[in-house]
Amino acid sequence: MYNYFRETAVHPRIVAYARGDVNGDIIPDGVYLTGVKTPDSPFVQNITLVIQDGRTGRFANIQLKQNSGYNPTLFLGDFTGNSINDILIGINSGGSGAIMYYYIYSFINNRPQLLFDFDVYNEEYQYTVTYKDNYRVEVVSESNNKKYIIDISTRGADYLNEIYDANGKLKSPISGFVNPLSGLYPVDFDANGVYELLAYQRIAGRYNADGLGYVLNTLKWENNRFALDNQNVAIWGS
Secondary structure, eight states, rough: OOOHOOOOOSSOEEEEEEEEEESSSSSOOEEEOOOOOOOSSEEEEEEEEEETTTTTTOOEEEESSSSEEEEEEEEEEEESSSSSSSEEEEEEOOOOTTEEEEEEEEOOOOOOOOEEEEEHHHHHEEEEEEEEEEEEEEEEEEETTTOOOEEEEEOOOHHHHHHHHHOOOOOOOOEEEEEEEEEEEEOTTTSOHHHHHHHHEEEEETTTTEEEEEEEEEEEETTTTEEEEEEEOOOOOO
């Protein structure tokens, strides 16, 4: 293993590891993320998915589209219901919005297939965030045409006085936004051995640090894709 990965300052080294059958032959395989670590920094570049066939010992390399970031992680689990482990990859962007990069790969019969791409998800799930009179913020999920109302009347007086007049009317139109994926968690909601995905997206008000809550989307594998199964908006208590 050492000779294969050649752990030096200029060659990839192992940054994450998991073990389990991912090609469907019932023999556990070695699943690695390799990358080049930046000197004196936790930043990792050229992150690559490497799979060692447990039966033959052969290696397969899968290049990731977004392959740089922090704290790369691996999770093996069945997301599609075929009783074979899929591979969930998470990479922290390191940005102020806590944005994460996620991929899910299938490797049945030693053939990689991309099942989930965070870029595709972020493009599909779009939202509008609009401040309304009477200390309300309206969040609309465009993908399923659902509307949510967040009560911000308990925010501090300084915050509210900048936005509303004494009668609770908006002084001027204000729009917020919803960040791209900041968390994607495997959860077996049905306790049937097949994992769903719980996706977190942060709702922001006038600026990124002005957090209003989270959109929580539950995704379930249906018709060869991850489809929206359930959606909630979570807010902080006061």
